Amino acid sequence: LAQTMTSSIVLDDLGTAERLTPFEMRVRLGPELRYKKFSLISEFDVATGAVFGTPDSTVVASRVPTPNFRPAELRQLYLQYKWLTGAARLVVQTNTFGLGILANAGSKDPEAGDFGLQHGGSVVLRAGIAGRPFYSLGDPWHIIEPVAAFDLVVRDSTADLLAGDRALQGILGVRVVEGDNTIGLTGIYRNQRRDNGAPGERSTDAFVLDLFARWTVIKSGDTQLTLSGELAAITGTTTQSRSENAEVLDVRQLGVVGKVNFKKGRLGLLFDGGFASGDQNPYDTTLNNFRFDPNYKVGLILFDQVLGYQTARSGWRAADPLLAGVPPEAIELLPTAGSVTGAWYLFPRAKYGFAEWIDVYGGPLFAFTTAKLTDPFNTRINGGTPVNYLGGTPGNYLGTELDLGLTVHGSVTSYLNISATLEGGVLLPGDAFKTAAGTNMGPVGVGRLRLTIGG
16 A cells, blocks of 8 residues: 655646645555476466546546556466476566666565666566576576567557557577676567558667666675666667657667665665666657656655656647647557656665664665656647746756654464555755746655555
8 A cells, every 4th residue: 555645746837736645555465376397387467557647638648656446467477397497487467677777667666775666667568488498507607598489569668468568579698696796688579560551661670788786796795786777779670659850759768876885784875877768859769868767766756746746737638639630659658657768866874773673774866867858748849949838948956855664573383474654855946947037846745655565
């Protein structure tokens, strides 16, 4: 269960504002059947999403950070055959690469020290195999783990099978796994088309290279230092989004994150940094804006609430035939759903465990643009001069966000754990959020209480 409350968020240059109060629930079930080396594994959510408190569909598009209530949602249902040095899986699975900036299963809400709330997740129909074929050769070959898979995407950040998107993926990769330490390199080819569409409509052909590493460099007594990072580069062509200068756009996108986690006794120091390439010119022949998966959370407010709902408002306006005539193709992809895009950030934090069952954590998020914060709808109706969602000329600083959290957790029995998390923060917008009058958008505050009960 989660209750979120925000102060008023200005969504557009007309002064449209929303005070969000979503009350969310989710019951996640994962029954499994096992027989010798075979397993049938399932996972599904029931009674999931916001019961009330989200903006009306006459205000924002449907692609928003907090989805509305759904009675049921299948996440996984696959057959697994597992042997000593590997496993093969078939049918519906959640999908994550590395730290989750490219694809994220949304399988676990952030722990103490991180912020946010996950929704949905990337789901695929997959035939995949992973193993250690050189295990019998001993060091160093036994830690090498090749991976191969073929996917039909059920849903992710750019495709929805039920909505008519047919996205196929071929995946080849290799991981080096030694205890808790992992390095992985994955290559992905993606072919996406629109079912029953005209030739070339809503098509994407892209190659993705994803490099990931997590390594514990110090582990001694009560001291531990872990470094992790992920780099994802995308190249290819697409007609998902078209400019007036070209029907087929070249895709050149880059996303990078790094994380440092230091722990000594009850004190923890965390540092996150990230970069998502932005599109300096939305009207040229290249598409540069990399989007993190919406379930890779950075802070509480800036990306997940303010930009998530401002872009959803822009998407609704751009699709309204009374305002824009014929909506642009693939306009439903304009809202970010809370993703980090066109930005780089620094997010240092501290965490302290006052007892085994209570943690306090927090820190400032500093965020900057990698391309001017531009609203495609406002820019178009203003003759092509770049303006932001508030009708102002944007600067380069997105703002400073101050976040604080408190988590209380414990075990009722060996099979039942319970935790309560209280998070809050305030965003002090930078000059990227200038209004038409030349002043910065006012501060935005968010508070959230989350209760989790699980086995």
